[in-house]
Amino acid sequence: MKNIRNVAPGVSAAPETDASTRQLVARSILEHGPSTAAELAERLGLTAAAVRRHLDVLLEHGLLDAREQRIYGARGRGRPAKVFALTDKGRADFYSAYDDLAIQALTYLAETGGPDAVSQFAQSRIAAVEDRYGEILAAAGPEVTPAQALAQALSDDGYVASTRPSALGEQLCQHHCPVAHVAERFPQLCEVETETFSRLLGVHVQRLATIAHGDGVCTTHIPHHPQHHADPEVVQLTPKERPYS
Known part of the structure; x- marks a missing residue:
């Protein structure tokens, strides 16, 4: 992928490992589309708690938005899982500067x-x-x-x-x-x-x-x-x- 910086836009680079992981979370959503925390955890080999921590930071900086997962057919117990999608601001880091x-x-x-x-x-x-x-x-x-x-x-x-x-x-x-x-x-x-x-x-x-x-x-x-x-x-x-x- 061209023109991708090492840190997601608007996110502090300290500590560097956290910023890098948040970038991986953002890129995974870019590559796979809107995703749940569980799907991200499985793809990235992280715990669900760790993914949610990074998602909270990305949400706070306006790089993601959260919506309820669409359920077709019979709905099980409990609330539907949230799906996280990149906002225009979140996508901006992957777009050309021109x-x-x-x-x-x-x-x-x-x-x-x-x-x-x-x-x-x-x-x-x-x-x-x-x-x-x-x-x-x-x-x-x-x-x-x-x-x-x-x-x-x-x-x-x-x-x-x-x-x-x-x-x-x-x-x-x-x-x-x-x-x-x-x-x-x-x-x-x-x-x-x-x-x-x-x-x-x-x-x-x-x-x-x-x-x-x-x-x-x-x-x-x-x-x-x-x-x-x-x-x-x-x-x-x-x-x-x-x-x-």
């Missing part, structure tokens, strides 16, 4: 050339990436799906991507978006990226959620088989497959 400059440049481009100029810029920007990703997918072995090969290529470029099975195909999850703040203002960037995924994978993909729109993860549905655009497949998600909000 967001403001990029927004200003695209704003000027839109004002002088119109909205289509931004789309044309996005297509030009992604053209070289599409060629490179196409070569990676073509060279992938039979042990991985095209979506998994694409996820690895995206991860190598800093998007912290993964896949998970879906009833109707796979979900491509991007846990980090280096241009999320820019894409919030200019959704053409997300639209062009989605079109590129469709061309690379040879299927009509469907974007279900984006970090730029406030979701925890950018999630794209990839069907098992090519779809006919005249009669598109309706994606029905089970509760476990629904993207984090």
